Amino acid sequence: MQTHDSTAASGEQDPLAIESALLAELGAELVTTSADIDPRYFSAYNEAPGRRPLALVRPRSVGDVSRTLALCARLRQPVVPQGGLTGLARGGVALGGEIVLSMERFAGIESVDAAAATITVRAGTPLQAVQDAAAAAGFTFGVDLGARGSCQIGGTIATNAGGTRAIRYGVMREQVLGLEAVLADGTVLSSMNRMLKNNAGYDLKQLFIGSEGTLGIITRAVLRLRPKLGAPATAMCRVAGYDAVLRLWDRMRAVTDVVSFEAMWPSFYQYVSTHTPGVVAPFAGEDGFAVLIEFATSTPGGDAAQTLEACLADCLEAGLIDDAALATSERQARDMWTLREGLAIDELPHLVNFDVSLPTGELGAFAERCEAALRARWPDIVCVFFGHIGDGNVHIGVSLAELDDALADELDRTVYEVVQEMDGSISAEHGIGVLKRAYLACTRSDAEIALMRLLKAALDPQRILNPGKVL
Amino acid sequence: MQTHDSTAASGEQDPLAIESALLAELGAELVTTSADIDPRYFSAYNEAPGRRPLALVRPRSVGDVSRTLALCARLRQPVVPQGGLTGLARGGVALGGEIVLSMERFAGIESVDAAAATITVRAGTPLQAVQDAAAAAGFTFGVDLGARGSCQIGGTIATNAGGTRAIRYGVMREQVLGLEAVLADGTVLSSMNRMLKNNAGYDLKQLFIGSEGTLGIITRAVLRLRPKLGAPATAMCRVAGYDAVLRLWDRMRAVTDVVSFEAMWPSFYQYVSTHTPGVVAPFAGEDGFAVLIEFATSTPGGDAAQTLEACLADCLEAGLIDDAALATSERQARDMWTLREGLAIDELPHLVNFDVSLPTGELGAFAERCEAALRARWPDIVCVFFGHIGDGNVHIGVSLAELDDALADELDRTVYEVVQEMDGSISAEHGIGVLKRAYLACTRSDAEIALMRLLKAALDPQRILNPGKVL
Numbered sequence: 001m002q003t004h005d006s007t008a009a010s011g012e013q014d015p016l017a018i019e020s021a022l023l024a025e026l027g028a029e030l031v032t033t034s035a036d037i038d039p040r041y042f043s044a045y046n047e048a049p050g051r052r053p054l055a056l057v058r059p060r061s062v063g064d065v066s067r068t069l070a071l072c073a074r075l076r077q078p079v080v081p082q083g084g085l086t087g088l089a090r091g092g093v094a095l096g097g098e099i100v101l102s103m104e105r106f107a108g109i110e111s112v113d114a115a116a117a118t119i120t121v122r123a124g125t126p127l128q129a130v131q132d133a134a135a136a137a138g139f140t141f142g143v144d145l146g147a148r149g150s151c152q153i154g155g156t157i158a159t160n161a162g163g164t165r166a167i168r169y170g171v172m173r174e175q176v177l178g179l180e181a182v183l184a185d186g187t188v189l190s191s192m193n194r195m196l197k198n199n200a201g202y203d204l205k206q207l208f209i210g211s212e213g214t215l216g217i218i219t220r221a222v223l224r225l226r227p228k229l230g231a232p233a234t235a236m237c238r239v240a241g242y243d244a245v246l247r248l249w250d251r252m253r254a255v256t257d258v259v260s261f262e263a264m265w266p267s268f269y270q271y272v273s274t275h276t277p278g279v280v281a282p283f284a285g286e287d288g289f290a291v292l293i294e295f296a297t298s299t300p301g302g303d304a305a306q307t308l309e310a311c312l313a314d315c316l317e318a319g320l321i322d323d324a325a326l327a328t329s330e331r332q333a334r335d336m337w338t339l340r341e342g343l344a345i346d347e348l349p350h351l352v353n354f355d356v357s358l359p360t361g362e363l364g365a366f367a368e369r370c371e372a373a374l375r376a377r378w379p380d381i382v383c384v385f386f387g388h389i390g391d392g393n394v395h396i397g398v399s400l401a402e403l404d405d406a407l408a409d410e411l412d413r414t415v416y417e418v419v420q421e422m423d424g425s426i427s428a429e430h431g432i433g434v435l436k437r438a439y440l441a442c443t444r445s446d447a448e449i450a451l452m453r454l455l456k457a458a459l460d461p462q463r464i465l466n467p468g469k470v471l
Numbered sequence: 472m473q474t475h476d477s478t479a480a481s482g483e484q485d486p487l488a489i490e491s492a493l494l495a496e497l498g499a500e501l502v503t504t505s506a507d508i509d510p511r512y513f514s515a516y517n518e519a520p521g522r523r524p525l526a527l528v529r530p531r532s533v534g535d536v537s538r539t540l541a542l543c544a545r546l547r548q549p550v551v552p553q554g555g556l557t558g559l560a561r562g563g564v565a566l567g568g569e570i571v572l573s574m575e576r577f578a579g580i581e582s583v584d585a586a587a588a589t590i591t592v593r594a595g596t597p598l599q600a601v602q603d604a605a606a607a608a609g610f611t612f613g614v615d616l617g618a619r620g621s622c623q624i625g626g627t628i629a630t631n632a633g634g635t636r637a638i639r640y641g642v643m644r645e646q647v648l649g650l651e652a653v654l655a656d657g658t659v660l661s662s663m664n665r666m667l668k669n670n671a672g673y674d675l676k677q678l679f680i681g682s683e684g685t686l687g688i689i690t691r692a693v694l695r696l697r698p699k700l701g702a703p704a705t706a707m708c709r710v711a712g713y714d715a716v717l718r719l720w721d722r723m724r725a726v727t728d729v730v731s732f733e734a735m736w737p738s739f740y741q742y743v744s745t746h747t748p749g750v751v752a753p754f755a756g757e758d759g760f761a762v763l764i765e766f767a768t769s770t771p772g773g774d775a776a777q778t779l780e781a782c783l784a785d786c787l788e789a790g791l792i793d794d795a796a797l798a799t800s801e802r803q804a805r806d807m808w809t810l811r812e813g814l815a816i817d818e819l820p821h822l823v824n825f826d827v828s829l830p831t832g833e834l835g836a837f838a839e840r841c842e843a844a845l846r847a848r849w850p851d852i853v854c855v856f857f858g859h860i861g862d863g864n865v866h867i868g869v870s871l872a873e874l875d876d877a878l879a880d881e882l883d884r885t886v887y888e889v890v891q892e893m894d895g896s897i898s899a900e901h902g903i904g905v906l907k908r909a910y911l912a913c914t915r916s917d918a919e920i921a922l923m924r925l926l927k928a929a930l931d932p933q934r935i936l937n938p939g940k941v942l
Contacts, residue, residue, distance in 0.1 A: 189922060196862035201903055445660075451660060
């Protein structure tokens with residue numbers, strides 16, 4: 001089935017005929033011909049350019065998206081919908097023979113409803129613009145992640161992005177009240193619900209959230225806003241081992257003011273605390289875990305720093321933590337986040353990133369088993385663990401001195417075998433895209449994959465929407 | 472299309488042949504023959520018994536459910552999945568020619584994972600048993616509603632139940648991490664994810680949440696648990712008009728400790744405060760709105776009563792409220808909730824309930840327009856509004872001295888026309904079932920209904936799952 005699905009709808013397009021048909025339907029203002037496409041439209045994050053698309057379409061309206069898909073359906077022409085291209089599973093790049101449909105020009109905030117606490121936005125809007133508009137209206141937006149400046153809200157919905165606030169506000173799916181998407185035949189499906197409660201028939205928007213553009217192209221959304229948070233308080237704690245991290249989490253999760261709870265395994269903290277230029281680490285990275293905690297409250301008069309300080313004093317006394325540093329300036333808080341974001345590990349040779357999830361209580365054992373399995377095969381491997389453990393999500397950075405495709409596959413299989421044995425997920429927040437497609441069966445059953453294929457066949461019978469991704 | 476879809480799969484079943492086939496496959500312990508079925512299995516909440524089913528199956532395992540559906544698929548025999556039968560849209564009752572599959576014997580808590588804060592439960596478990604198990608493990612369950620003692624968790628998931636805590640924890644959909652369902656052909660689809668983050672392919676569980684048993688039968692679920700809340704503080708406030716209610720909500724929603732914010736329009740409060748035996752209303756029901764606020768905190772050392780009292784003092788000073796009564800005993804708090812639950816209005820002659828949603832800021836105008844439209848047609852109509860306005864959900868109780876089917880339909884159309892004009896939903900939390908099926912197009916577009924039908928055809932091509940419901 002793999003090969004079957006990875007084939008594009010027809011694969012027999014005449015590139016010039018596609019170009020002319022698109023130009024005739026949409027005009028030169030919306031269509032860039034193949035030779036003129038800037039490589040950034042076919043380069044995944046941190047990677048060399050991939051396959052050049054047959055054409056680039058940059059719609060300015062929902063009608064433009066609809067006309068593009070109606071034409072592609074007639075011509076059986078595969079389409080890759082594209083957001084900010086910040087994903088790590090290569091879901092937004094062309095594999096060969098597709099046109100790319102970039103949403104970057106269909107951007108902007110359409111409206112804010114303060115009484116209902118909702119914001120209506122276009123797919124091409126950067127996440128940060130949504131956050132800024134929320135703040136300007138006296139609210140907070142529930143999702144935040146490192147790529148906020150360049151990722152697009154449509155892409156974050158299509159991949160159900162997670163990030164660092166999921167323990168407080170949930171992932172992207174929980175922010176979406178209403179959605180508009182264009183189906184494979186060009187039909188505009190507008191489900192722009194504006195209420196927290198609406199049970200009038202099937203909740204169709206769920207089909208498009210997290211399905212990576214394989215069932216429809218997201219054009220607009222109604223998103224929830226949250227009460228504005230006061231100034232955050234940030235602290236880094238040193239914790240003896242994963243069991244102590246769990247006890248600390250158990251204590252902290254009861255406090256509604258916790259926004260983030262991020263754990264760094266000793267090997268990760270040791271590496272980033274000594275390899276991040278310009279950042280002073282709050283403590284040396286010997287053997288302990290480091291936990292970054294961010295607090296913020298919306299309660300009037302609430303003082304996050306005071307609450308966090310009192311919590312940490314209790315935890316020190318109870319022996320849950322060995323040491324704690326409360327950031328006393330924005331600069332110190334930013335440094336703590338810089339360590340946690342771990343850009344330093346991007347410099348490791350042939351870095352391979354993993355993004356898996358398991359129940360929080362099992363992450364400690366998982367990390368041990370995973371590292372042991374990797375080290376049994378590659379004694380000199382560099383292997384660091386970190387993540388949003390409150391939501392069961394751990395990231396793994398792995399580096400080998402040499403890497404080729406066969407080794408990369410072996411690396412993947414080694415990690416995913418442990419995930420499979422422990423009944424976890426091979427993708428916590430980055431999706432499946434192209435990179436994890438071959439491993440989907442490690443984490444989903446035959447019955448589940450059969451139902452996914454059934455949905456794909458029902459919604460995109462010609463398989464023109466992002467072919468070769470997910471399934 | 473309506474007639475087409477409302478027809479059961481074949482309608483040509485020989486009732487005796489169905490009985491014998493079920494008995495042969497499942498045995499007399501699981502199958503009750505038609506004549507022996509207790510009327511409670513074919514009576515909707517508060518209504519006279521409806522159509523007697525061809526048989527009643529009460530499975531004891533997922534395998535039993537699977538064998539039942541595999542047999543029904545072979546025989547093209549329609550099936551009505553049934554929970555606690557507490558729904559108000561008649562989604563769980565037979566319309567004629569179906570067998571009923573009651574989940575009541577497949578009940579119980581399977582496990583609690585304290586580190587991950589999840590609970591694994593069987594579909595037939597009453598909501599209250601889930602709440603109790605959560606409390607025993609040191610947690611709170613996120614959904615609460617009046618029927619907690621008799622509704623089943625499978626039914627609350629199948630109808631995406633809402634209730635009184637949605638502003639804090641979301642509706643049922645937000646509590647479900649993993650789900651197991653049996654498909655129309657008997658396939659067991661197990662998606663028992665245990666993590667807050669899992670983006671490995673399509674999120675199939677969403678298909679079964681809120682689709683009222685028309686796409687599959689829910690058998691088990693993994694649910695989120697929330698930090699245990701301290702003792703709640705409850706207050707009732709008198710507020711001059713809907714604009715003031717909105718200002719009060721705007722102030723209150725910023726306080727994370729708010730669990731419930733329930734508004735009673737003057738006509739509702741006047742009626743229940745004078746017609747609820749044994750309850751002392753905190754203030755007389757002249758012209759104002761009454762707002763019930765419940766506070767509870769999970770922050771160690773937090774005092775909900777103190778916080779609420781301080782908040783209310785501020786609101787009085789700011790002129791947002793005219794009067795406030797803080798419950799000083801459990802009894803007083805229960806009385807406030809009894810008023811809000813409004814069982815007194817059940818005594819009104821020929822009561823018809825509506826459950827609609829619109830953005831919070833528009834509910835005041837909606838209630839005025841809706842009442843004006845009803846009064847223009849029936850000058851003596853009794854018509855009361857109340858609800859969970861923080862999530863946009865308002866309930867309407869309407870009573871006419873005389874009522875027949877034609878008048879009931881005219882009543883529905885009058886209310887739903889106003890909902891449609893204001894772009895709201897005809898079902899906030901009770902689903903579509905049978906009762907609202909004819910009005911689905913008031914609230915969903917042709918493209919949406921076409922996509923719902925496409926999903927139904929893909930997942931249940933013989934239309935044996937709860938036929939005549941939703942679509």
